[in-house]
Amino acid sequence: MQTTKNKHWFQAARHAGDGLQYAVRHERNVRFDLVIGTLVVIASWWCHLTRWEWVVVLLLIGLVISAEIMNSALEAVIDLTTNQEYHPLAKAAKDMAAGMVWLLAIVAAISGLIIFIPHLVAKF
Numbered sequence: 020m021q022t023t024k025n026k027h028w029f030q031a032a033r034h035a036g037d038g039l040q041y042a043v044r045h046e047r048n049v050r051f052d053l054v055i056g057t058l059v060v061i062a063s064w065w066c067h068l069t070r071w072e073w074v075v076v077l078l079l080i081g082l083v084i085s086a087e088i089m090n091s092a093l094e095a096v097i098d099l100t101t102n103q104e105y106h107p108l109a110k111a112a113k114d115m116a117a118g119m120v121w122l123l124a125i126v127a128a129i130s131g132l133i134i135f136i137p138h139l140v141a142k143f
């Protein structure tokens with residue numbers, strides 16, 4: 020059990036991998052985002068997006084999933100420090116982190132509509 024700084028990049032990468040694995044195993048919202056992200060990638064392939072549309076779509080998927088993982092990390096720290104007892108600052112911190120995820124998800128959804136609607140109209 021290590022509590023000191025990582026000694027080399029391989030150790031750092033292994034711990035980052037542990038973090039991603041923990042997020043997928045324990046966070047339902049992260050799993051949900053991964054499913055939606057996979058469906059969006061399939062839809063992008065089906066719609067033959069342009070190179071720059073692919074870049075935007077992949078960036079947005081990465082941003083939403085990263086924000087979800089950051090939200091979960093903040094929740095873990097808050098639960099650790101409050102021992103799950105009520106505190107108005109804990110509420111503010113958790114609500115703001117959740118707000119960040121929602122804001123990004125809404126922006127991603129609107130951007131997705133702007134990208135996909137012309138392709139869908141052309142197809143049908």
Ligand SMILES: Nc1ncnc2c1ncn2[C@@H]1O[C@H](COP(=O)(O)OP(=O)(O)OP(=O)(O)O)[C@@H](O)[C@H]1O
Binds near residue numbers: 048094106
């Ligand atoms: N220690 C606390 N003190 C005050 N309010 C809290 C505390 N823990 C949780 N809450 C409130 O409960 C809400 C939900 O808690 P929490 O974020 O832990 O659950 P969650 O279901 O994992 O949320 P999310 O869907 O955002 O991942 C928070 O947004 C906050 O308003």
